[in-house]
Amino acid sequence: MADDLTFADFTTVEKVRIAALTARIAKRGLADDGTDRIDTSDLKQRIERIEDTARRRKRKK
Numbered sequence: 001m002a003d004d005l006t007f008a009d010f011t012t013v014e015k016v017r018i019a020a021l022t023a024r025i026a027k028r029g030l031a032d033d034g035t036d037r038i039d040t041s042d043l044k045q046r047i048e049r050i051e052d053t054a055r056r057r058k059r060k061k
Helices: 012-032 043-058
Strands: none
Touching: 012 043
């Protein structure tokens, strides 16, 4: 059984949350002045938690 996630594996709320978090990551990236001091790891961890939830739900099927 593969753990690969597809777009259909996420609920509508999860898709919206991932889109919003991705937009926040992009906004932080635009705020960077080239020094690479902008930290986006907290937002990436939140996206990974959403993906983990979708993986667990997929394995139960």
